[in-house]
Amino acid sequence: MTAATITAADIRINARWLIPIEPYGVVLEHQAVIIQGTGIVAVVPEAQADREFRTRETINLHHHVLMPGLINMHGHAAMSLFRGMADDLPLMTWLNDHIWPAEGRFVSEQFIADGTQLAMAEMLRTGTTTFSDMYFFPEVVAQMAHDTGMRAQICFPLLDFPTVWGSGPDEYLSKGEALIKDWKSDTYIMPAIGPHAPYTVSDAPLSRAVALSEKTGARLQIHLHETEFEVTDATATQGKRPIERLAKLGALGTRTQCVHMTQVNDSDITLLANTGAHVVHCPESNLKLASGLCPASRLMNQGVNLTIGTDGAASNNDLDLFGETRTAAMLAKVVAKDAGALPAHKALQMATLNGAKALGREHELGSLVAGKLADIIAIDLSDPFIQPVYDPTSHLVYSNHGRAVTHSWINGVPQVQNGKLTRIDIPDLMLRVENWAERIRQQQAD
Missing domain, CATH: 2.30.40.10 (Urease, subunit C, domain 1)
Structure with a gap:
């Protein structure tokens, strides 16, 4: 040559x-x-x-x-500032009695900016290069990630009730559509739609979210079949499992990312496989909140694209995706009663290429x-x-x-x-984090 x-x-x-x-x-x-x-x-x-x-x-x-680089497919980045604040509690007690009241008191644009930067620092330091976020003030998270040069899917929140970010579904969807328009062509930021869960989003706004996804191509991420109570309560009150309701509303498809899926039967897996919906496995959060066990091997064996996420640091309590991948691999073996159920190469694929597929960017990433x-x-x-x-x-x-x-x-x-x-000033960040911690400690003491 x-x-x-x-x-x-x-x-x-x-x-x-x-x-x-x-x-x-x-x-x-x-x-x-x-x-x-x-x-x-x-x-x-x-x-x-x-x-x-x-x-x-x-x-x-x-x-x-x-x-x-690793792809963390589900989290609530700014909740890093609530790390360890309300441990050892079941999901609904944790949410209703601790997290939601704390969010109402503390969450603001500055809280989101500082908490997101803390989360990004931890994720970058432990190998994550792309993360998915579902939390308040998504426009702030998008700007923080973009300015840092970190890839992020930003899911704007959608719920039936008012929060610090909006008065209800109409405002969430209006702001969310603007977010999609603002960031749609950005190489770092992937705007998406984040209906919180079947039990917090009714049919009408969920149908509007599906229409917005079809109109813009934005992904849709939802907490689904996270606990046994969620599924049994929906079956008793609505006559169908939550995933069946989503399918009826057209909310299951190749752009849908179903987070948790710890309560799964054969018909659920068939729906996931037939619609091309993706599953985001969050094993450590599910273990810590005693939510249940996602049948990773069964899903993969039926052709469902299985990805992995840490969930938020308030329910994990870290954002180390390598640690999450280890837990997923170990847990899958016990659930399937098969030591070969989730081999190491498959676990790494979950944390990389499978995440890229769920984002629709497997031609560029993973x-x-x-x-x-x-x-x-x-x-x-x-x-x-x-x-x-x-x-x-x-x-x-x-x-x-x-x-x-x-x-x-x-x-x-x-x-x-x-x-x-190289892009985050850790000493400066730690001063801001400690300021938030002191405020939250004072609130807990009152």
Whole structure:
């Protein structure tokens, strides 16, 4: 090969291992990822990269594994400021007696901005490059994520009753449609519709949400079949399971993301599979609130696209998606009574490519292949207490902690370098967080 055929590019990352996600089940060794602008132009052996590319910057990560950035498909980012505030309570007590009153007292645009930045810092530091948020003041969350350079699906809230963000469904839908219009073409922000749950959204606004989704192409995310009470109460009062009601209203489809799904029977799975709706598994929140167990293996075996989310830090209590993936893999084995029910490669696929599919962006995100956007993370596997490394995929799911992430790029822009965040001022953020904590402690003491 002559010098004339050498290609110039921006960044070359050399790594000991690389898990591309596509093709499935593959681990490559001594690979180089070549980044030009916002995208990946090549994933090739290091020797080939020596011959074919010259880059402005070369990063050598000889004890690391490279993989696509993680996609956290469900959360309430600003609730990080409520972390640990009302633990060890059942869901409805937690919501009615603690969370909703606290939200009424404290949630404001500044609360959302500070809580969202705290959540983004934690997610970036532990390997997440894209997150989905469903919370108040979504326009603030969108701007915060955009300014930080983090990808986010922003689901505006829709409920039957007034909140700090609006007076009711009419105002939520009006503001939400404006949010979709403002951010629809942005590469970082994916505006979406967030009807809270079947028990908080009646038929008329839910039908309007479906119409807005059809009109704009926006995704629709809803908490669904989260608890046994939700399903039994709906069956007793309405004569149908919540998912059947959604199907009747046209709310199940390829743009629908069903969060939790811990109470699932065969007919529910058939509905999900036939409509192409996606499921967001939040195992740690479901365990902590004693909500139930999502049958991950059964869903996947029937062709349902299963993704993963942390839920909010108030019910988890962290946003480390590697930890969530480990819990999902372990729990699936117990639920299915099968040690092979959710293998490590499948668990990583849930946290990457499956999330991209739910967002409708699998052509751009979710795997390390040429032509996709450069959303990449590097995890250091040199820790002596996880040695020896026979299979890096196994280590990432069963042994690793998210804070072993040392580097992160989104759109080719570094977000974490040598374990340090590049776009968030942590000392300044901590001052604001402590101010909120003091106010919340005072309220609890009163």
